[in-house]
Amino acid sequence: MMSKVYIVGAGPGDYELITIKGLKAIQEADVILYDRLINQELLDEAKEGVELVFCGKQPNHHALSQTTINHLLCKYALQGKTVTRLKGGDPFVFGRGGEEAEELAKRSIPFEIVPGVTSGIAAPAYAGIPVTHRDYSSSVAFISGVNKQGEDEEEYWERVVKSMDTLCIYMGVKKLPDICERLVKYGRSQKTPIALIQWGTTEQQKTVTGTIETIMTKAESIQNPAMIVVGDVVQLRDKLQWFESSIREECVEVRSDVG
Structure with missing residues (x-):
């Protein structure tokens, strides 16, 4: 009787960034357990009669606990x-896909496991920011702003910053x-550039930039997910910014057509 479970990365938000294999997993599923940050249009690809289960993780609130999701x-x-x-981004990049796979194993x-495009790469790309560049950066780290339980925060930040x-x-x-504060404490200049990208790869994308010294004066308008x-x-x-510019141009065209 036992069938297979596909743990699928839905990508960062843009409907078209789902992989072909991920799309097939949606289309063939009898049951889809999905998170808040997936593009809801992807569910339209599911077959008739599919059972949809919303797992609904939000900051400080989980519609279903991880234990319950594993059980289901x-x-x-x-x-x-x-x-x-179906998980936002990539299931193995801050997505708890590893925990779910452990339970199944x-x-x-x-x-x-069906990898997805993670927001750590896609959101900067849609904001016109390459995470590596021969003239600017030869290394990149994808890190969480929330430390794992029991980890020394100071040691953690010193290691990644340096x-x-x-x-x-x-x-x-x-x-x-x-x-x-920690970026400066462990060696970054106050003039180091920094960007905040909200709802990356979607039509709601919003980006603000500044330096470590100035970014707090611009950050009030940015909320999660970012x-x-x-x-x-x-x-x-x-x-290199291209995506938000194209959205603005499309809006101008629509207004012109309406007018």
């Missing part, structure tokens, strides 16, 4: 149903003052 993945698979676990339930040219920080907007990018590569946005 196993329950549906043991009923012989094809299950797709423990129960000897077949599963497959070892990498570019930092892409997930889940860090609420801790931005602390992050800026990426923080730190490093000299942020300077390239002035030359």
